[in-house]
Amino acid sequence: MSSYFSEIEPLKYDPDAEGLSFRHYDPERQVAGKRLEDQLRFAVAYWHSLVWDGSDPFGGGTFQRPWFPHDTMEQAKAKADAAFEMFRILRAPFFAFHDHDVRPEGDSLQENHRRLNEIADVFEVKMAETGTRLLWGTANLFTHRRFMSGGATNPDPDVFAWSASSVRACLEVTHRLGGENYVLWGGREGYETLLNTDLNRELEQMGRFLSMVVEHKHKIGFEGQILIEPKPQEPTKHQYDYDVATVYGFLKRFGLENEVRLNIEQGHAILAGHSFEHEIALAQTLGVFGSIDMNRNDYQSGWDTDQFPNNVPEVALAYYEILRGGGFGRGGTNFDSKLRRQSLAPEDLIAAHAGAMDVCAQGLEAAARMIADDALEGPRRDRYAGWETETARGMLAPDASLADIADRAEASGIDPQPRSGRQEILENIVNRYV
Incomplete structure (x- = not known):
């Protein structure tokens, strides 16, 4: 077991506590007919919480964690120890991961897959011990240099094939671990300039790729949702999954509107020029709402800063639209959020999640009261x-x-x-x- 969080006790609901605790989030409290834990379905993001080293475009990593560097399976297992200790302290019912987060890059596709399955063996044991479940898995098709021109939309068919193999392996591991969803984030599925881009070809490739993912889901009996996460830009100048409306048009074009749903992120909604509640409401209206990444942007910076939520009115309006649509189903509230570079201590990571969980609890309870009182309807x-x-x-x-x-x-x-x-x-x- 990890010693990274050894001095931190599991959090309790105690509004009057002096130290780390939940001040508003009581998992057992009944809200709109369900336990608060079952309404919110919190998930911890493996990548920002445990993989990010605190680097930014102007400086290297500021975090020094005992499982860094991420280059051996021993370090990957040490990170898994710390991860599940963190989930236990937070009483988080779910977590989410990319394949790249949980295993180091190997010398071949086969080595990558062997390492992913070796870590899945570790996860199976830890999930059974702690009761923590998998909200979703996904394959990272954007970090490695081979994906500089995308995965599914890449001009090189060998990269397309590599991407297909990576997604198959990660989808099958997600299925094996009882994942509720599988997410595709097209961070490099787009273009920098039309001077070297064949839009129709790339969209056709992307549509066929997604269709094959859906086909494989049914082949292996995966009952979870396939999700696409909209984002307008960053890292690619123009991404094909710009916003909810754009993705819905794409799904309609390829006949996938009844097979694929959306994982909507607050920060991405803002970058697309929308509000979070607008994107959720539109996805509900179109019948493609699936899940959310709960974070916020720094409204002065103009880019995706992935900060923990702290604005109760904004969060309340988002949950209002979710509750109006019947709640999450298989989706949940994933904290795609990261610490600031100067927040170095282990308790900073716990405090950030605890505060965010409190904000979400306040927001959802406010939304539930508005619905019960018919205040807006x-x-x-x-x-x-x-x-x-x-x-x-x-x-x-x-x-x-x-x-x-x-x-x-x-x-x-x-x-x-x-x-x-x-x-x-x-x-x-x-x-x-x-």
């Missing part, structure tokens, strides 16, 4: 009440024509007057709950 129904009349519904019937509707408007003599959208009043209502 009542005004929304009133706004569209005119459409509940037989005449209004008839305008949307399949046999209605533009000419018939126009004639009716001209014959009625009605001059419709605008009604207030009451935005400020509704914003005030939200603030009463948070």
Whole structure:
């Protein structure tokens, strides 16, 4: 067992505690008919929590952890020890990983897969001991230089084949570990310049690749969701999975809208020029909502800083849309969040997650109260009440024509007057709950 977190006791719900504790997150509390743990379905991200070394574009790593460097299987197993100790302290029900996070790069594809399965053996034991489950697995098709031009969209067919092998191996390990989802993040699936890019060819490659992933899911009997994570840019200048609407159009083009759902990240939504709740609501409306990465950006920096959430009103609006849609199902709240480079101590990592879990608990409880009180849905129904009349519904019937509707408007003599959208009043209502 790891000694990295040895001085930190498992966290308890204690609003009055002086040290590390949950001040708002009580896993057993019933909210909207479920335990809070079952509503939020928290997951710890292996990569930012245990792999990132604190480096940035202008400086090397600031973290010195006993399992660094990530270059031997012994170090990978030491990292797994620390990971599951962290999950135990946080009482986290789930975790998530990339293949690259949990095993060092080998000299061949076969060596990569052997190492991944060796770590999966370790995970199986630790998951049984702790009860921690796998929210999702994924293959890293963006870090190594071979993926500089993408995985599925790469101009080199050998990279396409390497990517297919990596995804197959990781999907099968995810299935073996009882994962709830499998995620594809297209960080390099895009282009830097149209001068050397064949858009149609690359989209066709990407569509066929995703179709084959779905086919293999069914072949091996994996019952989890296949998820795509939208992001508009960074690292690629323009990525094909720009936002929810773009991904939905892509899925429709290849007939995958009933097979693939979306993992939506707060930071990515902001980079795409949207709000987090907009992207969640749109995915719910289109029937492709799956799961979320909960983090935030620094709104002054203009890029994806992956900070832990600390804004209860923002979080409440996100969970409001999730609860309106019926909750997570197989999805959950994954903390795709990382410490700041100056936060070096083990307790910083625990405190960051604990604070984020408290913020999410506050946000979800506020959202549940708004739904129970009909605080927003009542005004929304009133706004569209005119459409509940037989005449209004008839305008949307399949046999209605533009000419018939126009004639009716001209014959009625009605001059419709605008009604207030009451935005400020509704914003005030939200603030009463948070």
